[in-house]
Amino acid sequence: MSNFFFNDRTTLVNDAIEGTLITAPHHNLAKLDTDPSMRIVIRKDWDKKKVAVVSGGGAGHEPTHIGFVGKGMLTAAVCGDLFASPSVDAVLTAITAVTGEAGCLLIIKNYTGDRLNFGLAAEKAKQLGYKVEIVFVKDDISLPDNKQPRGIAGTVFVHKMAGYAAESGLSLAEVKKFVDHANQHVCSLGVAMSGCHLPQAQADSKRIPEGSIELGLGIHGEPGATTVNTQNSREVIDLMVSKLKDHVPAQSKIAVMINNLGGVSVTEMSILAKELNHSALAPHISWIVGPALVVTALDMKGFSLSTLVLDDKIEQALIAPTEASSWISPVKPEKMTIASVKTVETKVQYTPSDDAVVDKVVDVVTQTLSDLEDELNDLDAKVGDGDTGATFAAGARGIAALLKAKDLPLADLSKLCLVIGERLAVVMGGSSGVLMSIFFTATGQKLGEGQNLAEGLLFGLKQMKHYGGADLGDRTMIDALQPALEAFKQSGSLQSAMQAADEGAKNTAKSAKANAGRSSYLNSDSLVGNADPGAVAVARVFAALLQKCS
Numbered sequence: 001m002s003n004f005f006f007n008d009r010t011t012l013v014n015d016a017i018e019g020t021l022i023t024a025p026h027h028n029l030a031k032l033d034t035d036p037s038m039r040i041v042i043r044k045d046w047d048k049k050k051v052a053v054v055s056g057g058g059a060g061h062e063p064t065h066i067g068f069v070g071k072g073m074l075t076a077a078v079c080g081d082l083f084a085s086p087s088v089d090a091v092l093t094a095i096t097a098v099t100g101e102a103g104c105l106l107i108i109k110n111y112t113g114d115r116l117n118f119g120l121a122a123e124k125a126k127q128l129g130y131k132v133e134i135v136f137v138k139d140d141i142s143l144p145d146n147k148q149p150r151g152i153a154g155t156v157f158v159h160k161m162a163g164y165a166a167e168s169g170l171s172l173a174e175v176k177k178f179v180d181h182a183n184q185h186v187c188s189l190g191v192a193m194s195g196c197h198l199p200q201a202q203a204d205s206k207r208i209p210e211g212s213i214e215l216g217l218g219i220h221g222e223p224g225a226t227t228v229n230t231q232n233s234r235e236v237i238d239l240m241v242s243k244l245k246d247h248v249p250a251q252s253k254i255a256v257m258i259n260n261l262g263g264v265s266v267t268e269m270s271i272l273a274k275e276l277n278h279s280a281l282a283p284h285i286s287w288i289v290g291p292a293l294v295v296t297a298l299d300m301k302g303f304s305l306s307t308l309v310l311d312d313k314i315e316q317a318l319i320a321p322t323e324a325s326s327w328i329s330p331v332k333p334e335k336m337t338i339a340s341v342k343t344v345e346t347k348v349q350y351t352p353s354d355d356a357v358v359d360k361v362v363d364v365v366t367q368t369l370s371d372l373e374d375e376l377n378d379l380d381a382k383v384g385d386g387d388t389g390a391t392f393a394a395g396a397r398g399i400a401a402l403l404k405a406k407d408l409p410l411a412d413l414s415k416l417c418l419v420i421g422e423r424l425a426v427v428m429g430g431s432s433g434v435l436m437s438i439f440f441t442a443t444g445q446k447l448g449e450g451q452n453l454a455e456g457l458l459f460g461l462k463q464m465k466h467y468g469g470a471d472l473g474d475r476t477m478i479d480a481l482q483p484a485l486e487a488f489k490q491s492g493s494l495q496s497a498m499q500a501a502d503e504g505a506k507n508t509a510k511s512a513k514a515n516a517g518r519s520s521y522l523n524s525d526s527l528v529g530n531a532d533p534g535a536v537a538v539a540r541v542f543a544a545l546l547q548k549c550s
Contacts, residue, residue: 142216
């Protein structure tokens with residue numbers, strides 16, 4: 001069973017039409033009150049004084065066709081069931097509903113069902129006294145030997161030409177002549193790496209080999225002309241351009257439509273647009289339409305390119321305004337603009353200096369964390385991913401190397417903390433590295449403003465909590481660090497700071513729920529009895545400082 005959001009298969013198309021009409025930005029569309037099997041959308045502002053332009057076909061290609069009903073494009077669209085032509089009666093009803101003395105132009109994609117049903121409806125309308133002309137769109141070039149090329153995404157270019165000509169007040173004969181002229185200069189080619197999924201039907205997912213595309217895959221899932229063993233964006237565009245260029249006269253200018261067949265991501269479509277703008281076709285391109293959903297095949301993972309050779313009249317018709325909600329206004333391609341920027345120097349500027357007391361503190365902290373690597377890893381393996389010891393040790397060794405090289409501003413605590421924060425962001429991996437970098441950087445900034453060490457450290461903790469999202473009681477290093485720093489500020493004693501950190505670390509072993517970090521994904525059985533490794537690291541650092549520096 002395929003994946004498809006719908007309520008009732010029998011009303012699927014009608015439901016989709018209703019959703020489209022109620023969200024139409026110009027509020028200019030209406031559905032004719034007919035038998036539910038006739039799905040006809042018309043312009044609400046139509047007064048029959050001008051030539052009507054009617055198109056349609058099977059549903060499943062949205063926004064085609066109803067997305068292109070509106071001033072400057074279609075007067076009416078007739079929708080069949082999914083991938084099925086609308087009935088003769090539905091087409092005839094649409095013709096008679098919107099056609100006045102000026103007549104009607106039918107735009108038909110070159111499929112047998114559409115040709116027959118629209119054609120018979122046209123003949124019946126003529127018998128009733130209506131003036132009707134027909135244009136068949138045959139833009140697909142994937143099967144060059146086929147005597148009946150298919151009508152695909154280039155049909156929308158033809159809609160635009162016809163809508164412009166009709167809106168300009170031309171007669172039916174003049175509209176037909178102009179559209180025939182433009183229609184001869186429309187070519188399209190599509191590719192896909194997988195077919196489409198219909199509701200309540202299983203897609204043939206194995207037909208196209210992994211890593212390949214089908215060139216010329218039909219918009220109803222019909223097999224393509226050839227299978228090509230690549231999905232490389234540049235290679236695919238170059239292949240398509242090599243075939244489209246044969247239909248672009250030398251020195252001519254063209255518009256190109258980049259059509260998403262339904263299942264290609266925005267990122268991929270943007271990459272394809274970039275490739276097109278660097279392709280051999282680029283010197284000919286005056287206008288680009290898209291990338292956009294224009295003529296889809298439900299969720300087909302593919303796209304198509306359509307070219308329209310321009311002259312003055314065709315170009316004027318292309319860029320003329322329209323109130324069809326799904327028409328994407330053409331844009332002139334241009335090279336990507338690169339804006340200059342002055343590099344902001346973020347590296348801390350400092351002069352190395354000596355201070356015996358601070359040297360001892362840094363040495364004790366870094367050595368303690370390096371020695372704890374295996375112990376913390378083992379503890380983290382019970383409550384996390386087993387790398388806390390390695391992460392803290394990497395950070396400690398990075399700072400120890402600077403200390404050994406006498407490349408730290410030990411006599412300037414503000415600069416020292418800033419340098420430590422800067423270095424930890426580089427050598428200490430994971431989120432812990434970023435959090436500790438924030439802690440020391442914020443501490444250094446506060447010390448530079450004249451605050452004392454305790455106040456600076458508490459400010460660093462505040463910022464770490466702000467950006468990290470964890471707080472006291474969430475079973476993290478904060479459960480040991482915050483009590484220790486608060487005790488240090490209150491008493492100025494390493495003894496009280498050590499005791500507070502130790503108690504906080506032990507309390508994490510009693511907690512059955514973690515609210516931050518990887519431990520938050522574990523159940524209580526994995527947590528109770530195991531202290532948080534970050535909190536243990538903090539407690540052991542304060543214990544070492546008390547023993548060796550007091």
